[in-house]
Amino acid sequence: MLPSRFEYHRAETLDEALSLLATYGEDAKVLAGGQSLIPMMKLRFAYPGHLVDVNRVPGLDGIEERDGALRIGALVRHHALETSELIRSRYPTIAAAAPQIADPLVRNLGTIGGSIAHADPAGDLASVMLALGATVVLRSSGGSRELPLREFLVDTFTTQIRPDEMLTEIVVPAAEPSSGGTYLKQERKVGDWATVGVAVALTLRDGRIARAGIGLTSVGLTNLEATEAEEALAGAEPTDEAFAEAARLAAAAAHPVSDVRGSAEYKRHVVDVYVRRGLARAREMAAA
Numbered sequence: 001m002l003p004s005r006f007e008y009h010r011a012e013t014l015d016e017a018l019s020l021l022a023t024y025g026e027d028a029k030v031l032a033g034g035q036s037l038i039p040m041m042k043l044r045f046a047y048p049g050h051l052v053d054v055n056r057v058p059g060l061d062g063i064e065e066r067d068g069a070l071r072i073g074a075l076v077r078h079h080a081l082e083t084s085e086l087i088r089s090r091y092p093t094i095a096a097a098a099p100q101i102a103d104p105l106v107r108n109l110g111t112i113g114g115s116i117a118h119a120d121p122a123g124d125l126a127s128v129m130l131a132l133g134a135t136v137v138l139r140s141s142g143g144s145r146e147l148p149l150r151e152f153l154v155d156t157f158t159t160q161i162r163p164d165e166m167l168t169e170i171v172v173p174a175a176e177p178s179s180g181g182t183y184l185k186q187e188r189k190v191g192d193w194a195t196v197g198v199a200v201a202l203t204l205r206d207g208r209i210a211r212a213g214i215g216l217t218s219v220g221l222t223n224l225e226a227t228e229a230e231e232a233l234a235g236a237e238p239t240d241e242a243f244a245e246a247a248r249l250a251a252a253a254a255h256p257v258s259d260v261r262g263s264a265e266y267k268r269h270v271v272d273v274y275v276r277r278g279l280a281r282a283r284e285m286a287a288a
């Protein structure tokens with residue numbers, strides 16, 4: 001199908017993009033990689049009157065550590081995450097997830113900002129960022145604000161972003177020593193969306209768990225943070241028993257639905273298995 005009529009605007013600067021969003025408000029949509037927006041428009045689930053193409057806006061495609069945080073620009077493509085030496089060497093949860101997103105064509109165009117702003121609970125990166133305790137930076141012509149990702153995600157395809165705002169950056173606390181993490185994704189075939197995805201991040205200190213993060217994909221109305229499981233792990237010894245209890249709590253926090261990818265009961269079971277497996281893998285990395 002063809003999308004409904006729209007006017008195309010190519011912003012050359014961030015100020016120009018924000019001014020266009022302020023002018024057209026609810027009738028405008030940011031166009032990043034187009035990997036979710038264009039299919040939605042073709043299906044007429046979305047019919048914005050104005051598209052604000054931000055692909056040429058400079059300064060939004062950096063991956064760098066600054067001021068105690070990893071800062072990822074909204075226009076960073078999935079492929080750039082997959083091939084970044086900084087990500088590979090210090091952020092194993094992101095490194096594990098990036099190559100599992102879709103296929104190479106989608107990864108060449110799709111952006112982290114688009115993935116998170118789109119708020120599809122089947123998206124992989126939001127779970128990773130929940131596990132890492134990330135925040136998002138939102139800019140408008142009037143200023144900027146920073147929100148924890150867990151507050152930013154409201155419902156399926158719904159976030160706290162205002163029509164005049166753009167997501168410009170994802171901020172992740174800098175990797176600590178003795179840390180590990182991974183992303184485990186159950187998919188029907190390579191390139192598919194997750195039947196279930198589990199992101200884990202673990203930091204050990206003096207033989208105990210200083211911080212644990214667990215994000216879940218495709219088992220709720222948004223990507224979920226398994227907060228009870230995280231709290232149960234904080235301060236505990238990193239034993240198989242502690243991991244089994246956290247996995248039980250994470251599975252209880254999941255709200256999957258039965259569909260072509262599997263029954264709700266099966267998906268909850270996969271959450272349990274993957275949380276245990278992911279934490280054990282993260283423990284190995286943290287201890288190495």
Ligand SMILES: Cc1cc2nc3c(=O)[nH]c(=O)nc-3n(C[C@H](O)[C@H](O)[C@H](O)COP(=O)(O)OP(=O)(O)OC[C@H]3O[C@@H](n4cnc5c(N)ncnc54)[C@H](O)[C@@H]3O)c2cc1C
Pocket residue numbers: 029030031032033034035036037038039074075100101102103106109110111112113114115117118122123124125161165166167168191192193194
């Ligand atoms: C065949 C296929 C398979 C896929 N499989 C997977 C998968 O397995 N896992 C996965 O995680 N994803 C998957 N995706 C989605 C892909 O990762 C998209 O890249 C991502 O969901 C959206 O990123 P985008 O840059 O293309 O955003 P766009 O499509 O350009 O935009 C998506 C939405 O976000 C808004 N938006 C974009 N950028 C910003 C911004 N900076 N600020 C504010 N709003 C913004 C847009 O207005 C739009 O509403 C798949 C897509 C396709 C086509």
